[in-house]
Amino acid sequence: MLSLRLNAFGLIALMLMAPLAGCFGEDGGEKVRASSLTVVQADSLEGGMWQTIELKASQDLAVFLPYFVQDPGSLRAQNGTVLDLTEGSSVEISILLPPRNPDIVFLVGEYSRTNWPIRAADESWMDWIEDGSEGSSVQVTDNEDEGGLWPWVVPGNSTGGEVAHLHLTTERPQRSDLTEENGVGASEGWVNGRDVYEWVDFITDETADPLDPADGAVGFLDRWIGNGNPGYEDAITYFEGVMVGYGLDVQVHRFQSGTLWAVNICAYKTGTVYPDEWLVFGAHFDIAPYATPPTAVIPGTEQQGYGTRTGAYDNAAGSSMVLSTAKVLADFDARRTMVFCLWSSEEEGLWGSSAFAGDLPAGVTVSNYLNLDMAGINYPGDFALSVYLGPDGTGDVIDQKGMYHLAEWIGADAFNLADQIENGREEWAAGGESPLWENNYKDTVAIYESPTARSDHDSFQQLGVATLGWNGVVDGYPCYHKTCDKLATMEEYMTTDNATGEANLVHSWDIVTWWAVYAFLHMDQSPVPNEL
Numbered sequence: 001m002l003s004l005r006l007n008a009f010g011l012i013a014l015m016l017m018a019p020l021a022g023c024f025g026e027d028g029g030e031k032v033r034a035s036s037l038t039v040v041q042a043d044s045l046e047g048g049m050w051q052t053i054e055l056k057a058s059q060d061l062a063v064f065l066p067y068f069v070q071d072p073g074s075l076r077a078q079n080g081t082v083l084d085l086t087e088g089s090s091v092e093i094s095i096l097l098p099p100r101n102p103d104i105v106f107l108v109g110e111y112s113r114t115n116w117p118i119r120a121a122d123e124s125w126m127d128w129i130e131d132g133s134e135g136s137s138v139q140v141t142d143n144e145d146e147g148g149l150w151p152w153v154v155p156g157n158s159t160g161g162e163v164a165h166l167h168l169t170t171e172r173p174q175r176s177d178l179t180e181e182n183g184v185g186a187s188e189g190w191v192n193g194r195d196v197y198e199w200v201d202f203i204t205d206e207t208a209d210p211l212d213p214a215d216g217a218v219g220f221l222d223r224w225i226g227n228g229n230p231g232y233e234d235a236i237t238y239f240e241g242v243m244v245g246y247g248l249d250v251q252v253h254r255f256q257s258g259t260l261w262a263v264n265i266c267a268y269k270t271g272t273v274y275p276d277e278w279l280v281f282g283a284h285f286d287i288a289p290y291a292t293p294p295t296a297v298i299p300g301t302e303q304q305g306y307g308t309r310t311g312a313y314d315n316a317a318g319s320s321m322v323l324s325t326a327k328v329l330a331d332f333d334a335r336r337t338m339v340f341c342l343w344s345s346e347e348e349g350l351w352g353s354s355a356f357a358g359d360l361p362a363g364v365t366v367s368n369y370l371n372l373d374m375a376g377i378n379y380p381g382d383f384a385l386s387v388y389l390g391p392d393g394t395g396d397v398i399d400q401k402g403m404y405h406l407a408e409w410i411g412a413d414a415f416n417l418a419d420q421i422e423n424g425r426e427e428w429a430a431g432g433e434s435p436l437w438e439n440n441y442k443d444t445v446a447i448y449e450s451p452t453a454r455s456d457h458d459s460f461q462q463l464g465v466a467t468l469g470w471n472g473v474v475d476g477y478p479c480y481h482k483t484c485d486k487l488a489t490m491e492e493y494m495t496t497d498n499a500t501g502e503a504n505l506v507h508s509w510d511i512v513t514w515w516a517v518y519a520f521l522h523m524d525q526s527p528v529p530n531e532l
Contacts, residue, residue, distance in 0.1 A: 032059060032060075032061050032108060032109065032110055032164060033108070033164055034106075034108050034164040034165055034166040034167075035058075035166075036057060036058045036059045036061055036108065037055060037056070037057055037058075037061060037063055037085075037106065037108050037166050038055070038056045038057075038058070039053055039054070039055060039106075039166070039168060040053065040054040040055075040056060040090075041053050041054065042168055045097060045104070045168060045169070045170040045171070046097065046170055046171060046172065046173055047097050047098055047099050047100070047101070047102060047170035047171065047172040047189070048096075048097070048098070048099030048100070048172050048173075048188070048189030048190055048191075048192070048514070049096070049097075049172075049173060049188075049189055049190055050070075050094060050095070050096050050190060051094070051095065051097075052092055052093065052094050052095075053092070053093055053095060054090055054091070054092050054093075055083075055085065055090060055091050055093060056085075056088075056089070056090040057085035057086065057087060057088070057089055057090070058087060058088070059087045060084075060085070060086050060087050060110075060111040061084075061085055061108055061109065061110065061111055062082055062083065062084050062085070062108070062109045062110060062111055062112060062113040063082070063083050063085065063106055063107065063108055063109075063166075064080070064081075064082045064106065064107035064108075064109070064116050064153070064163075065080060065081055065082075065083070065093065065095065065106055066079075066080045066105070066106075066107070066118070066125070067079070067080065067095055067096060067097055067098070067104070068080075068095065068096040068521065069081050069093055069094065069095050069096075069150070070093075070094035070095075071143065071145065071148050071149055071150045072149055072150070073143075073145075073147045073148050073149035073150075074143070074145040074146060074147040074148040074149070075147075076145050076148065077096070077332075077521065078143075078145075078148075078150070078152060078525065079521065079522060079525075080138075080152075080153045081150040081151055081152065081153065082113070082114075082116065082140050082151055082153060083150065084111055084112055085111075086111070096190065097170050098170070098413060098414040098415070098416075099172060099189050099190075099192075099414065099415070099510070099514050100172075100186075100414065100415040100416055100510070100511065100514065101124060101413060101414060101415065101416035102169045102170050102171065102172075103124070103125070103126045103167065103168075103169060103416075104125070104167070104168050104169070104170060105125040105126065105129065105165050105166065105167055105168075106165070106166040106168070107163045107164070107165055107166075108163060108164040108165065108166055109160065109163045109164070113140075113160055114139055114140040114160070115137055115138070115139050115140075115156050115158045115159060115160030116137060116138050116139070116153070116156075116159065116160055116163065117137055117159035117160070117163060118136070118137065118138050119133075119413070120133055121405050121408040121409040121412065122408045122412050122418060122421055122422065122425075123412055123413075123418045124412055124413040124416060124418050125165075125413055126167070127412075127418055129165055129167075136155065136156070136157075136159070137155070137156040137157065137158050137159040137160065138153040138154060138155060138156050139153065139154060139155075139156030139157075139158070140152075140153060141153070141154050172185065172188065172189060173188035173189065174187050174188055175187040175188055175194065178194070180499075180503060181500045181502065181503055182194070182500075182502055182503065182506065183197070183502060183503040183504075183505070183506025183507055183510075185507065186506050186507045186509075186510035187506070189510075189514075190328055190517075191324055191325060191328055191510075191513050191514060191517055192510055192513075193505075193506040193507055193508065193509035193510025193511070193513060194506050194510075195324050196317070196320045196321050196324050196506075196509035196510075196513055197502070197505055197506045197509060199316075199319075199320030199323055199324065200312055200316045200317055200320045200376075200487055201487055202218075202219060203219050203220050203316045203319065203320065204219050204221070204310040204311070204312045204316050204486060204487050205217065205218040205219035206218075206219060206221065206309070206310065206486075207219075212234075213230065214230040214231050214233070214234035215230070215231040215234065215309075219310070220234060220235040220238055221309045221310055222309055223235045223285055223286050223287045223311060224286065224287060224288075224289035224290075225261075225262070225263075225286050225289070225344050225345045225347075225348060225351075226289070232263075232286070232344075235285060236252060236263055236265060239265050239285065239319075239323070239342055240252055240265050242323060243265065243267035243323075243326060243340065244267075246267065246326055246327050246330040247330050247331075248267035248268060248269055248326065248330050248340070249267065249268040249269070249270070250265065250266070250267045250268075251265075251266055251267075251268070252264070252265055252266075253265075253266060253355070253356060253359075255351075255352075255355035255356075255359065261345075261351070262343075262344045262345040262351040262352040262355045263344045263345075263352070264341055264342065264343050264344055264352045264353075264355070264356050265285070265341065265342040266339055266340065266341040266342075266356070267326055267330075267339070267340045267341075268337060268338070268339055269329070269330060269332070269333070269334065269337065269338040270337050271333075271334050271335050271336040271337040271338070271524075272333045272334070272335065273335040273336070274335055274336045274337075274367075275336075275337050276337070276363050276364050276365065277336045277337065277364075277365055277366075277367045277527070278336065278337045278338075278339050278360075278364060278365070278366050278367065279334070279336045279337065279338055279339065279366075279367050279368055279520065279523055279524055279527070280339045280340075280341060280366055280368075280369045280370070280460070281322055281325060281326070281338070281339065281340045281341070281369075281370050281372075281516070281520060282322065282340075282341040282342075282343055282353060282369065282370070282371055282372070282456055283315055283318030283319050283321065283322045283341075283342060283343065283371070283372040283373060283456075284315050284318065284319075284342070284343040284344065284345075284346030284347070284352065284353070284373065284455070284456055285315065285316075285319045285342040285343065285344065286311075286315075286343070286344045286345055286346055286347055286348075286352075287308055287309075287310070287311030287314065287315070287316075287347065287485075288306060288307050288308055288311065288314065288347050288481035289307055289347070290305070290306065290307030290308075291305060291306040291307055305482070305483075306481055306482065307481065307482070307483065308479075308481065308482055308483050308484075308485045309483065310485060310486050310487075311485055312485055312486050312487045312489070312490055313374055313376055313377060313477065313479070313480075313485050313489075313490055314373070314374050314480065314481065314485060315346070315372075315373050315374060317372075317374065317375055317376045317509065318371075318372035318373045318374065318375060319342055319372075320509075321372045321375070321509065321512060321513045321516065322340055322341070322342060322372060324513055325340070325513060325516060325517055325520070326340040328517070329517070329520070334524045335524050335525060336367055336523075336524050336527075338520075338524075341353070341356065343356070343456050346373075346455065346456055347481075350455075350456055350458060350459050352456070353456035353459035353460070354459040354462075356459070357459040357460055357462065357463055358459075366460055366463060366465045367465075367523065367527035368465060368466055368467065368468070368523045368527050368528055369457060369460035369465050369466075369467045369468075370467070370468050370469065370516050370519060370520060370523075371455055371456055371457040371467060371468070371469030371470075372469065372470060372512070372516060373455040373456065373469065373471055374471045374472060374474060375470045375471050375472055375508065375509065375512040376472060376490055376494070376505055376508050376509060376512075377472040377473045377477055377490060377493055377494060377508075378471070378472025378473065378508055379420060379443065379444060379445055379472075379508065379511070380496070380499070380504050380507050380508060380511075381472075381493070381494040381495075381496060381501075381504045381505075381508065382440050382441070382442045382496055383440055383441060383444075383472050383473045383476075384424060384427070384436040384437070384441040384444040384445065384446050384472070384473075385420075385424075385444070385445045385446070385470065385472060385508070385511065385512070386436055386437055386446055386448070386470065386471050386472065387407050387411070387445065387446065387447040387448075387468070387469075387470055387515070388447075388448060388449070388450035388457075388468075388469050388470070388471070389403040389404060389407060389447070389448070389449055389450065389466070389467065389468050389469075390449050390450045390453060390457065390461055390466070390467055391449075391453070391461040391464075391466070391467075391530065391532055392449035392450060392451060393532045395451065398449060399449060399531055399532050400449060400466055400528075400530070400531050400532075401531060402466075402528045402529065402531060403466055403468060403528045404447060404449075406468075406519065406522060406528060407447045407468065407515075407519070408421060408447060410515055410518045410519060410522075411445060411447070411515060414514070414518060415511055415514065415515065417445050417511075419443065420443050420444060420445040421445050421447060423441075423443055423444045423445070424436070424441075424444045424445045424446030424447060424448075425446070425447070427441060427444055427446060428446050428448050437471065437472070437473055437474040437475065437476065438473065438474070438475050438476035439476060450469070454474075455469065455471075457469050464530050465530060466528050466529060466530040466531070468519055468528075470512045470515065470516065472508070473493075477493070490505060491505060494508070
């Protein structure tokens with residue numbers, strides 16, 4: 001675990017690179033080998049957890065660490081660094097290794113080396129080593145944080161030649177009270193999918209509670225907007241208390257314009273470098289209100305009418321991921337002000353997020369926005385995971401190249417999804433009769449610019465902000481905006497030949513939550529601009 005206070009998060013370089021070699025030398029000089037670098041705790045490396053490791057050098061060398069590390073001077077986290085070690089010296093490093101890929105790679109080069117090759121965005125480090133693909137480079141630059149000691153890496157113009165690589169493996173901690181059927185493989189870590197699952201289970205718990213006058217249930221049901229709706233107000237009070245418990249500055253924003261009104265629950269952690277630049281994480285907590293009685297069936301069909309009490313998929317799932325993420329990031333002092341919002345009135349036309357975006361304090365800008373809406377019924381179930389970005393201008397080419405690159409860079413290695421991303425690229429390019437969010441697509445993760453801004457990210461795209469979001473099946477889900485939108489239905493829908501629905505849901509939420517956290521860490525240090 002990362003015990004020291006972290007003030008900010010670092011740069012994910014947008015880079016492609018050249019092949020690795022086992023050793024190298026200059027002008028026939030002594031070769032530097034990967035074996036010259038020793039990781040003292042190599043047999044106890046953990047994935048998805050901050051931990052302290054010790055590196056030792058048996059000859060003068062430089063090592064490129066392409067993962068989040070904590071700078072010992074500024075106590076900030078940054079994505080990657082290059083350290084020079086003399087023969088016999090050692091260094092302790094606080095590092096966050098990938099949560100869903102056990103293979104890690106450190107690059108080893110000559111002492112004081114400043115240019116390095118790096119993997120392509122759409123492949124893992126191990127794939128890059130094995131296929132010998134070529135790309136571009138990164139270079140060492142000064143640490144820009146006050147008090148920072150370790151250099152940053154930025155895109156470069158030279159690979160610097162061959163490098164050696166040190167390949168190690170990690171194990172991710174797991175809870176002892178769970179099994180594979182419960183998704184134990186994604187049950188521990190800095191964030192994890194099991195925590196999200198348990199949040200959804202709690203929020204949607206329909207167990208009768210006669211002492212609860214709001215909805216008569218243990219969970220927080222009936223989250224429809226409406227003046228005086230007790231279930232809605234009960235949920236607002238509860239979620240506000242959760243965020244306050246995280247130590248965040250929480251504000252319940254109530255907006256009204258004519259007959260339209262909205263209530264948003266937003267938690268703030270003021271940035272220490274750019275407090276007037278807000279990095280916003282959001283999900284709507286309201287659910288589809290009944291247009292028909294709860295037990296109604298559409299005449300001539302077996303379909304239930306519009307509306308739900310629980311809204312497990314839409315959007316207890318997204319709300320739970322925001323709560324899980326806010327909990328871990330609340331301990332950090334980021335460069336930019338972190339804002340975690342649960343929006344209301346999304347189902348009525350994005351009233352909550354639109355009201356927030358249209359009423360920013362004077363001098364405040366939003367640097368990036370991340371949206372979590374309806375994730376869960378997707379990969380690793382037999383459905384596509386959609387990673388959508390925008391705004392989209394032309395429709396036939398990628399306009400947001402930086403955001404696209406970042407999404408690929410994170411997914412291909414940290415979550416070992418290079419093959420699934422390639423499948424998604426092919427399916428998206430092929431088009432088809434129905435979009436990816438309607439049909440079954442096995443082993444598919446599609447990264448694309450959103451052609452339809454149907455969720456709260458649209459409110460920020462209207463400000464010219466580049467956004468990133470995640471979801472799964474939408475219109476193809478039979479319980480979309482219906483009474484049957486429950487956790488049990490999601491589990492049934494996510495059952496596959498090799499895993500229970502519960503396990504697949506846990507792993508699905510694990511992937512999405514980690515992806516959002518990684519993107520958030522990058523955007524704090526290096527916002528992704530709108531390229532339109």
